[in-house]
Amino acid sequence: MGAVLAVVLAAAGCSSTGGKRAEERAAEAAEGRAAVNTPRWTFAMVTHSGDGDTFWDIVQKGAEQAAVKDNINFLYSHNDEGNQQAQLVQTAIDKKVDGLIVSLAKPDAMKAVVAKAVKAGIPVVTVNSGSAESKEFGALTHIGQDESIAGEAVGDELNERGRKKALCVLHEQGNVGHEQRCAGAKKTFDGTMQNLYVDGTNMPDVTASIEAKLQSDKSIDAVVTLGAPFADAAVQAKQTAGSKAEINTFDLNAKVATGLQTEKLGFAVDQQPYLQGYQAVDLLWLYRSNLNVLGGGQPVLTGPQIITADDADALADYTKRGTR
Amino acid sequence: MSGSTAAPDRLDERLVPTSPLRKLLGRPELGSVVGAVAVFLFFAFVADSFLQASSFGTVLYAASVLGIMAAPVALLMIGGEFDLSAGVLVTSSALISSMFSYQMTANVWVGVLVSLLVTLAIGAFNGFMLTRTKLPSFIITLGTFLMLTGLNLGFTKLISGTVSTKAIGDMEGFESARALFASTLTLGGVEFKVTILWWLALVALATWILLRTRFGNWIFAVGGEADAARAVGVPVVRTKIGLYLGVAFAAWISGQHLLFSYDVVQSGEGVGNELTYIIAAVIGGCLITGGYGSAIGSAVGAFIFGMTSKGIVYAEWNPDWFKFFLGAMLLLATLLNAWVRKRAEATT
Numbered sequence: 001m002g003a004v005l006a007v008v009l010a011a012a013g014c015s016s017t018g019g020k021r022a023e024e025r026a027a028e029a030a031e032g033r034a035a036v037n038t039p040r041w042t043f044a045m046v047t048h049s050g051d052g053d054t055f056w057d058i059v060q061k062g063a064e065q066a067a068v069k070d071n072i073n074f075l076y077s078h079n080d081e082g083n084q085q086a087q088l089v090q091t092a093i094d095k096k097v098d099g100l101i102v103s104l105a106k107p108d109a110m111k112a113v114v115a116k117a118v119k120a121g122i123p124v125v126t127v128n129s130g131s132a133e134s135k136e137f138g139a140l141t142h143i144g145q146d147e148s149i150a151g152e153a154v155g156d157e158l159n160e161r162g163r164k165k166a167l168c169v170l171h172e173q174g175n176v177g178h179e180q181r182c183a184g185a186k187k188t189f190d191g192t193m194q195n196l197y198v199d200g201t202n203m204p205d206v207t208a209s210i211e212a213k214l215q216s217d218k219s220i221d222a223v224v225t226l227g228a229p230f231a232d233a234a235v236q237a238k239q240t241a242g243s244k245a246e247i248n249t250f251d252l253n254a255k256v257a258t259g260l261q262t263e264k265l266g267f268a269v270d271q272q273p274y275l276q277g278y279q280a281v282d283l284l285w286l287y288r289s290n291l292n293v294l295g296g297g298q299p300v301l302t303g304p305q306i307i308t309a310d311d312a313d314a315l316a317d318y319t320k321r322g323t324r
Numbered sequence: 325m326s327g328s329t330a331a332p333d334r335l336d337e338r339l340v341p342t343s344p345l346r347k348l349l350g351r352p353e354l355g356s357v358v359g360a361v362a363v364f365l366f367f368a369f370v371a372d373s374f375l376q377a378s379s380f381g382t383v384l385y386a387a388s389v390l391g392i393m394a395a396p397v398a399l400l401m402i403g404g405e406f407d408l409s410a411g412v413l414v415t416s417s418a419l420i421s422s423m424f425s426y427q428m429t430a431n432v433w434v435g436v437l438v439s440l441l442v443t444l445a446i447g448a449f450n451g452f453m454l455t456r457t458k459l460p461s462f463i464i465t466l467g468t469f470l471m472l473t474g475l476n477l478g479f480t481k482l483i484s485g486t487v488s489t490k491a492i493g494d495m496e497g498f499e500s501a502r503a504l505f506a507s508t509l510t511l512g513g514v515e516f517k518v519t520i521l522w523w524l525a526l527v528a529l530a531t532w533i534l535l536r537t538r539f540g541n542w543i544f545a546v547g548g549e550a551d552a553a554r555a556v557g558v559p560v561v562r563t564k565i566g567l568y569l570g571v572a573f574a575a576w577i578s579g580q581h582l583l584f585s586y587d588v589v590q591s592g593e594g595v596g597n598e599l600t601y602i603i604a605a606v607i608g609g610c611l612i613t614g615g616y617g618s619a620i621g622s623a624v625g626a627f628i629f630g631m632t633s634k635g636i637v638y639a640e641w642n643p644d645w646f647k648f649f650l651g652a653m654l655l656l657a658t659l660l661n662a663w664v665r666k667r668a669e670a671t672t
Contacts, residue, residue: 051647077643081593083582087386091637094379108491108588173477173487173592197477 034071038289041098042073043281046088047128048105048175049078050201054229054253055273059127061323062277063101070285082109089113092122099123099284104130104137105175111137123287127276129177131299140287141295143279145271145303147177151184153304154248154269155193158222161266163246164191166222167213171200171230178226181250185224203233210237214245222246222266228253235264252307257319260312271303274323349668352609353621355661359607360628363653367635374638377514384516387630388523391623392578393597394604395523395530396570398622401605402534403567404547404614405461407450409468410571411597416472417443417579418589419480422489425497432497440576446472447572451565473595480591493587505577506584519581523623526574530619543567548615603650604629607657609665628657 045063049056060076067074075097077088085102086109092100093116100122104110107130117124118138126134126142134142158166166189168182186193196213198206214220214237223238223245225231231249238245246266249256251273259265279300286292294300307315318324348354367374374383393410400407420442425435446468453464477487484490492498507518534540542563545553554560583589606612607628608621632653636646 051644075637075640077637082586082590083389083593086586087382087634088637090382090385091379091634094376094382095373095638106488106586106590108488108586109590111586173590176486176488179486 033068035069036071036285036289038071038285040071040073041285041288042075042095043067043099043101043284044075044077044092044095044097045101045127045277045280046085046092047076047078047103048080048082048085049103050080055227055251058273058322058324059277062274062279063281064277065274066278066281066285070281072281072285074281082106086110086113089117093117093120096120097122098288099125099281101125101127101280101284102130102139103128104133105177107133107137107176114138123284125280125283127280128271128273129175134299135297140293141283142299143276143283143302144299145301146299147180148184148187149301150250150269150271150304151181151186152188153306154181154185154224154250155188157267157269157306158185158189158191158224158248161222161246163189163222165217165220166191166193166224167196167210167220167245168193169196169198169206169210169223169225169230169234171198171206171225171227173197173199181226182224198230200227200230203229206230207233207237207240210234211241214238214241214243218243220245222248225249227251228256228268231256231259231265231268235259252315252319252324254316254319254322257312257316257324260307260309261316263309266308268307269303270305270307270324272305272324273302275302346668349664352616352618352661352665353624354609354668355664356608356621356624356628356657358664359653359657359660360624360631363628363631363635367631367639371635371638371640374635377512379634379638381514381516383630383634384520384627385630386634387623387627388517388519389578389581390600390604390629391523391626392519392526392581393571393574393601394608394622394626395526395619396567396574397601398605398608398610398617398619399530399534399543400567400571401602401610401612402547402614402617403543403564404550405454405564405567406465406602407568407571408462408465408598409446409450409472410465410575410601411599412469412472412476412594413443413446413572413575414578414582414597415476415589415591415594416446417576418583419476419489419579419591421580422492422583422589423480423483425495426490426492427483429495432492432495432501434497435492436497436501436580439579440573443572443576443579444569447568447570447575448565450572451568454568455561455564469598476591476594480589487591489589489591491587492583498584498587501580502584504584505580522577522581523626526577527619527623530570530622534619539563539566544615600629603654607654607661609661625657628653 047056064074079085079088090113100117104126114137124139126139128144131142131146170178172178182195198209223234225234228251231247232255234247248266250269252268252270256268283294315324373379417439421435421439424438425432450465450468454461509516542558545558546560546563550560604625605622608625610617
């Protein structure tokens with residue numbers, strides 16, 4: 001009886017916009033079959049992502065899309081401890097995969113095991129972090145953003161906006177790339193910049209830490225967070241603390257796009273994670289099928305791309321879909 | 325079935341000989357061994373590459389890194405206490421060696437020995453605080469855990485200027501220390517890490533202490549009933565401090581392994597691993613309440629953990645489900661342990 005009523009209600013109260021149905025239509029449109037006739041190779045991707053990370057989810061989506069197109073069996077695994085990530089790379093070598101994609105956030109922990117993969121004849125592409133080590137470790141190409149360059153772009157943008165005192169919020173202790181971003185921003189920024197370390201796995205704690213900082217120093221007029229989810233935490237902290245600081249962030253997600261549109265956020269620095277995953281798989285496929293290598297021995301940069309309110313409208317749909 | 329052969333009213337029940345089967349059923353690690361066989365067979369069926377020799381080397385390595393810590397943690401739990409600071413203590417130990425050697429420009433071995441002393445001192449601090457304050461070890465070591473997490477980050481940033489230590493790979497003594505703590509042995513084309521040997525040695529040592537020495541009896545006594553143990557003359561304070569020193573010693577070995585494997589230590593790592601050690605000990609048959617368990621069980625628990633964490637990858641499953649699987653396995657293993665123990669006791 002109740003079920004019948006529910007069905008009747010659902011049918012009567014259809015929404016012609018949004019919801020699950022719109023999502024399904026979009027999925028049908030994106031549903032793909034392999035566009036190539038190369039053999040079915042297996043590529044493994046091992047990253048330093050923690051559990052449930054937005055950024056890496058987008059990277060994975062890009063990689064999966066390319067894997068469908070290139071007829072690739074795509075395996076993804078991740079761990080945020082260097083030793084564990086190295087073990088996961090080792091499992092990929094044990095599996096004798098045809099290609100390997102790794103992120104080098106903790107290069108020293110990955111050095112030996114990546115060398116092992118190269119020695120075993122597995123082509124390696126590094127993504128996201130490790131542009132300095134990629135070549136030395138024997139990888140074909142590095143795809144990502146040079147964190148120092150990205151940081152410098154932030155410093156320039158802050159200068160343009162006439163900011164004087166900025167706060168750089170680091171949410172992942174031990175991530176060298178994050179340190180480079182804040183250092184790069186400090187380098188080009190004419191005002192003063194402080195670092196604030198927060199525990200990225202604990203969102204309320206992030207909000208509280210930023211809040212305390214903004215309350216204790218009213219002269220801070222810009223906050224830079226290093227990941228999209230943390231921008232929202234910073235916005236909340238700003239409201240509670242009654243601060244005038246402009247919130248800016250690295251990376252995009254649907255909420256950041258909306259925040260840019262409503263001008264709650266100043267700007268975002270995107271490094272196009274989708275592209276990092278997509279290109280990594282595609283470049284490995286190109287190498288296996290045609291021995292092509294991109295980049296001429298230099299890292300292939302996917303960022304930084306400064307995104308402001310003007311660009312946010314065009315990107316909103318893609319961020320909702322979870323590919324930007 | 326009944327194992328007794330004599331009339332119980334004429335002979336003291338403690339003197340009745342038990343059959344070998346009954347002895348086996350009474351072992352704390354029996355349930356986990358059954359579990360390990362089940363997990364092994366399961367992955368052998370679902371993952372093609374799981375049965376390769378090279379994969380076995382990887383699984384054993386994963387198990388050994390955990391097992392080195394799980395053995396002394398199991399002893400500590402039999403002694404009725406916890407150590408929540410064990411995970412970050414591993415990182416502390418590695419940081420101390422690395423930074424001391426680098427800052428003093430000393431032979432790496434000097435840093436390694438200084439690290440041993442400091443790590444043991446932290447273990448002694450845990451034991452001393454516990455026995456002096458009479459607070460639960462859960463609270464004491466939680467405090468140590470938080471303090472160490474802060475010290476790791478704070479000191480590393482203060483001394484090295486970044487969140488990771490500086491490379492010491494080009495310093496004297498590094499190669500010989502690496503050979504001891506992080507070398508790789510190739511047997512029949514398969515690579516085995518030296519940690520596997522450390523692990524087996526520690527488990528053997530812990531088992532010998534537990535079953536063949538007076539200290540082992542004291543561990544069971546203080547974990548079962550500390551007041552009664554004290555009343556019959558067991559040195560409770562010394563025993564508990566000794567157990568914490570054991571955990572610290574293993575943390576030092578693990579820390580040196582991390583340092584000499586990768587030459588650079590990340591200051592923020594190790595948080596959360598203390599629970600993994602406890603899980604391995606519990607899967608291996610240790611009771612959360614103390615007084616019961618075995619070191620061999622902790623090794624089996626670590627092996628199950630290694631098989632699961634890597635088996636999921638070999639089976640090409642989505643890693644999102646890994647933690648769920650781990651939690652389910654923990655519950656199943658513990659239930660199995662409890663069931664086997666009940667059956668063993670019921671046949672008395």
